[in-house]
Amino acid sequence: MSRFPVAPFDPARYIGTVCQIDPSMVRVNLPHAASPVSGHHAGYAMPAGQVGEFVLIEGEEYAIVGRITEVKLPERDRLTVEPTADTDSVANPIGLVQLLTSLELASGKAVRGIPALPRIAQHVFSAHPSLIKYAIEQGYETDRSIRLASLSHSLNTVVSLTPEALFGRHCAVLGTTGGGKSWTVARLVEEIVRLNGKVILFDATGEFKALNTGVRHVYLGGQKENDEDKREFVGYPFYQLSESDIFVLFNPTGASQAPKLREALRSLKLAHLCKDLAPEGYIPKINRTKEIVQQQLIQNTALLDQDGAFYDIQFLAKQIQEECAYPSANFGKDHTKWGDAGNELTYCTSLIARIETTLKSPFMACIFKPDGLIPLPQMVEDFMKSNHSALRISMEYLPFEHNTRELVTNAVGRYLLKLARTGSFRTNPTVVVLDEAHQFLDKSLGDEYSRVSLESFGVIAKEGRKYGLTTVLATQRPRDIPEDVLSQMGMFIVHRLINEKDRQVVERACGNMDASAAAFLPTLGQGEAILVGVDSPMPLPVHIIPPQATPQSEGPQYSSHWKAAASTNNGCTK
Structure with a gap:
């Protein structure tokens, strides 16, 4: 004993x-x-x-x-x-x-x-x-462990867990609004920084801007207010989005517009490779000879099919007009040339209008006009080589229109998975924290002709561990997270959950939590949570240690503002 x-x-x-x-x-x-x-x-x-x-x-x-x-x-x-x-x-x-x-x-x-x-x-x-x-x-070294919480019934007794126990098989932070979920995420990031680890935080709402020591802050979307604005803005260039992503952004109809958009994208990629074919930035086809263009398409097939092949999207609307030429000139008699613009141009008018409007939107400049902005993929690579321990990617200025926020986040996850598969994280394990994860998982965007499944972070949860890339999913709606993703989580930090369906999902995903333990979830106070892990011997009720830099997640102060307004109104004469 x-x-x-x-x-x-x-x-x-x-x-x-x-x-x-x-x-x-x-x-x-x-x-x-x-x-x-x-x-x-x-x-x-x-x-x-x-x-x-x-x-x-x-x-x-x-x-x-x-x-x-x-x-x-x-x-x-x-x-x-x-x-x-x-x-x-x-x-x-x-x-x-x-x-x-x-x-x-x-x-x-x-x-x-x-x-x-x-x-x-x-x-x-x-x-x-x-x-x-x-x-x-179980005898972990406390100096190399994450000091996460104290026991609920003994606040002086601090519970420390190793990074392997917390992040080795992914982690889920669950809880309704106001339960302390954001504080837990901030605490985890601060502890990773203290241990000189690497963490990438996707901040969906900008509430983690107070994080400071060892944290690099970048903003995806938005622009500087003036020359004194020291914030660092980054872009995600359109050419690093997949063709399916572009289709969801512009939403072409399947029968008439989608084929023209696909051909226009391919033609613009060829225009960048063979500038002599595109003196004005796009490849003219109306009443032009086919032979040279078709030869170059065949010769450059491999380059055109590469991920991230560059093209100038500012000429996309004009290129679609050129793609609407009849396939043969002289009423179909001359197959060596394209003909005049056909009726398909009329069918593509709405698509062209959407493209022109979207490209001019200032909110989409970080995607379609990324000149002067550091590409986010390059920023991630620089971060991995730097002395910073945390990279916070703020998406508070990234618009919801055209599903932009979901598409870009999914694309970044896809890029991280690509890096992981090449071995970039094997000797430098990295944790990716996805706040408001229910927005980016278990969704399909687009229609039957251009459907994109937001699955990159789900794939990271399923196979990223063996490459040194693990994830922390934070959400207030566990029922919106696919069960096959939740089942990959090796550690659950569960704050107050009131909805019965949410509790049932957690029970099914956590092997150590049964109905008796889940019965305590609705009554947990702010900052209280239950730790349940694959390697943990039992569910443990804890009180999360407050982070040094508290997130800006508090709600509106109705009483103070309304009281001030009432005082002002009482001083007015009727």
């Missing part, structure tokens, strides 16, 4: 005796649970029969860790706790204890499961916070 930080079976922490045994539950006599106040011993609280309390059941070879999930009085004793009751009567509360894990007494190791069930009349003790901390941490 000397391996434990404190004696597990301290007589002063005795609270009851086992009286009934089931495979996963035991019932315990709790003679001290009828007291209206809890006790203390050696400076630590000892509730002695409170719902949520961790207990240790004394065994011959194992100390079994359990948690009280229910306390009640037998019907015959129900009135004994009333102030008017006979003073000679004694209450005999009974507690229901969920069996969680075991501690081997000889070695001090935590053992998953219950190797030997308790026996009738075995003693039950209130678990010392240091023992619960010991069972979770």
Whole structure:
């Protein structure tokens, strides 16, 4: 027993005796649970029969860790706790204890499961916070661990987990609005920075702008307000989007517009490679000879099919007009030349108008006019070589129109996965944090002719681990995350969840969380969470340590502003 930080079976922490045994539950006599106040011993609280309390059941070879999930009085004793009751009567509360894990007494190791069930009349003790901390941490080096939280019933007892335990098999931070999810994300980022790790944070709302030490902030979308604006803006060039992404942005109709858009994109790529074919930036086809263009298309097939092949999108509308030429000149008699502009130009008028409007939009400049902006892929590569530990990509200025935000985020995820597959993260493992993950997962954009599935971060969750790229998904809507993605998560940090469907999704995804543990989720306070991990011996209720740089996630201060407005109005004469 000397391996434990404190004696597990301290007589002063005795609270009851086992009286009934089931495979996963035991019932315990709790003679001290009828007291209206809890006790203390050696400076630590000892509730002695409170719902949520961790207990240790004394065994011959194992100390079994359990948690009280229910306390009640037998019907015959129900009135004994009333102030008017006979003073000679004694209450005999009974507690229901969920069996969680075991501690081997000889070695001090935590053992998953219950190797030997308790026996009738075995003693039950209130678990010392240091023992619960010991069972979770299992001797990790605290200086190389992430100091994430403290025990809910002992705020002075800090729980530390290694990066491997938290991020090695991906992590999910779940919870409704106001539960403390953003604080947890900020705390994780700060701890990664402290350990000189690498983390890329996708900040969907800009609430993490207060992060400072070791963090590089870049803004995807928007523009500087003046010359004194020191913010660093980046772009995601249109030519690094896939053809399907471009189709979703411009939404061509399938029968008439989609083929012309596809041909126009290919022609503009050829125009960049063979500038003599495009003296004005696009390839003219109306009443022009086909031979040279077709030869160059064949010769440059490999280059045209490469990901990221450059083209000048400012000529896209004009190139579509050229693609609307009849396939043969002279009323179909001359197959060596294209003919005049046909009726298809009329069908493409709406597409051309959408393209011209979108290209002129100042909100889309980071995509379609990226000149002067550092491309985000280059920024990521520079970050991986730099001394910065965190890269925050703010998307607060990236528009929702045309599904731009979802498409660009998915494209960045696709790029990161490409880097991972080439081995870029093997010697420098990187964590990607995706805030508001429900916006970017389990969605299909476009129509039947141009459909894009937002699956890049789902693929990272499924196969990124073996390449050194893991992810943290933060969301307030677990039910909107695909279950095959949630099932890949090795660690769950679950804040307050009220919706029953959300709780059911978490129960199915977490092997260690059953209905008894999930029943505590709706009542968690702000900053409180339950840690559930693949390598964790049991669900653990904790209180997340506040980050040094708190996120700007608070809601509007109605009372203060309305009070100020009321004072102003009262001073006005009618």
